[in-house]
Amino acid sequence: MHKNELETLSPLYTAGFFVTENFKNKHQQRIILWNANQFKRLFGHNAAIYEIGEKSLLSFVKQRQTSIAYSKAKKIIVLNLKGGVGKSTFSASLASKLLSQGHTVELIDFDKQQSTNRWAESIEVLPNQSYNPSLRSLSNIAVTLKVNTETDYVVIDSPANFSESDLVRYLRYVDYIVIPMQPSPIDLHASLPFINNLIEKHIFKSRKIKIGFVINRCVHQDVRLDRVTRLLRFFRQFKTLGIMSESEVYQQPFMDKKLVDAKNIDPLLWDSVIKWLE
Ligand SMILES: Nc1ncnc2c1ncn2[C@@H]1O[C@H](COP(=O)(O)OP(=O)(O)O)[C@@H](O)[C@H]1O
Ligand SMILES: [Mg+2]
Numbered sequence: 268m269h270k271n272e273l274e275t276l277s278p279l280y281t282a283g284f285f286v287t288e289n290f291k292n293k294h295q296q297r298i299i300l301w302n303a304n305q306f307k308r309l310f311g312h313n314a315a316i317y318e319i320g321e322k323s324l325l326s327f328v329k330q331r332q333t334s335i336a337y338s339k340a341k342k343i344i345v346l347n348l349k350g351g352v353g354k355s356t357f358s359a360s361l362a363s364k365l366l367s368q369g370h371t372v373e374l375i376d377f378d379k380q381q382s383t384n385r386w387a388e389s390i391e392v393l394p395n396q397s398y399n400p401s402l403r404s405l406s407n408i409a410v411t412l413k414v415n416t417e418t419d420y421v422v423i424d425s426p427a428n429f430s431e432s433d434l435v436r437y438l439r440y441v442d443y444i445v446i447p448m449q450p451s452p453i454d455l456h457a458s459l460p461f462i463n464n465l466i467e468k469h470i471f472k473s474r475k476i477k478i479g480f481v482i483n484r485c486v487h488q489d490v491r492l493d494r495v496t497r498l499l500r501f502f503r504q505f506k507t508l509g510i511m512s513e514s515e516v517y518q519q520p521f522m523d524k525k526l527v528d529a530k531n532i533d534p535l536l537w538d539s540v541i542k543w544l545e
Contacts, residue, residue: 332413335440340373340418341544343443348461349454350427353447353483355382356517358424361445363520363527364537365544366392370419375412377437378426382521389524394418400436401429408436420544431464438470443544445508447481450491455498462502479508479543481536486513506543509536 335342343361345354358374362383365372374395376384387395398412414421423441437444446462448454465471466478480499485492492510499507511517512533520527529537 331416333416334409335375335412335414335421336409338414338416338418338421340414340421341443342421342423342441343445343544344377344423344425344437344441345445345447346425346429346437347446347448347458348427348429349448349457352449352454353481353511353517354378354427355386355424356521357445357447357481357483357511358383358422359386359520360511360517360527360529361540362387362393362420362422364529364541365420365422366526367530368541371415371417372420372422373414373418375414375421375423377429378424380426383424386521386524390526393526401433403436405436405439408440412440434465435468435470438465438468438474438476441476442474444476444478445481445540446478447483447511448495449484450482450489450495450510452491452494452498455495477543478502478505479540480505481508481511481540483511484513485510506539508543509533509539511536 345358345361347354355378358376362372362374372393374383374387374393376382376387376395376397377400379399381397384395384397387393394415400408400412403411423437425437429437444465446458448458462478480502482492482495496507499505510533514532516529516532517527519525
C-alpha cells in the first residue's frame with residue numbers, strides 16, 4: 268500500500284480506516300476512507316484494518332503543492348540577528364493564533380536548531396518542515412521550497428546570525444517581517460545596523476515588504492518600555508505591533524508540544540498582529 272494510492276478523503280472524517288492490500292477486488296484496493304461504521308458494514312468485523320490518526324491521515328493525502336514564490340499564502344518571517352529574543356516563541360504563538368482563527372497555516376523552520384519544527388511535529392493541524400536556505404541558490408529555493416496550495420499563512424522561523432546572502436534569499440519571498448526584541452536599549456541598538464541594512468535593500472523596497480516590531484518578555488510596568496518605544500518611533504514607516512509579556516503561557520507549549528493558547532494573554536498585541544496581516 269502506497270501513500271500516493273489514496274484517492275478520496277472526506278473532510279468529515281478526522282480519523283479513518285483504510286483497507287489492506289489483501290482485498291482481491293481492485294476497487295477495494297483503491298484506498299478509500301470510511302468511518303468505522305461504514306467500514307464494518309462493508310467488510311464485516313474480521314476485515315484487516317489499520318486505524319490512522321489525523322496527522323498520519325493528513326500526511327497520506329496528496330496535497331497539491333506549489334513553490335513558495337508562487338504561493339498565494341501570506342508569508343511571514345520572524346527575524347532578528349540576535350538569538351534568544353523570542354523568534355521561535357513568537358513564531359509558534361503566531362501560528363497558533365492564526366489556526367485558532369480558522370486559517371490554514373504552515374510552519375517552516377530555517378533554523379538548524381529546529382525548535383519550532385520539533386514543537387510542530389506532534390501538532391496535527393500544523394504542517395511543518397525544516398529547511399536550510401543557506402544551502403540553496405535563490406532559483407533552487409523557488410523549486411524546492413514547496414507549500415500546500417490551500418495554505419493561507421506561512422510562518423517562517425529563522426536562525427540568528429544569518430548572512431547578507433541569506434537575508435536576500437528571505438526578502439525574495441516574504442511579505443511580512445516580524446522583528447521580536449527585548450525591551451533593552453542595548454538590544455535595540457545592536458539591531459539597528461541590521462534593520463538599516465534591510466531597509467536599504469532594493470528588493471525590500473520593490474516588494475513592499477511590511478515590517479513590524481514586537482517587544483518581548485516585558486514584565487509588569489516595565490520601566491525600559493518607554494525608552495524603547497521612543498527609539499522605535501524613529502522607524503516611523505514600521506509598526507510597533509505590541510508587547511509580549513513574560514509568561515509561562517508562551518513557554519509551556521514547547522514542553523507539552525501543544526498549541527499556544529494566546530486567548531487570554533496580550534490581547535492588544537494579538538489583535539494588532541492579526542489586523543496588520545489582513
Ligand atoms: N514572552 C516570553 N515569556 C516567557 N519566556 C519566553 C518568552 N519569549 C521567549 N521566552 C523564552 O526565552 C528563551 C529564548 O526564546 P526563543 O523563542 O527560543 O528565542 P530565539 O528563537 O530568538 O532564539 C526560551 O527559553 C523561551 O522559552
Ligand atoms: Mg529560535
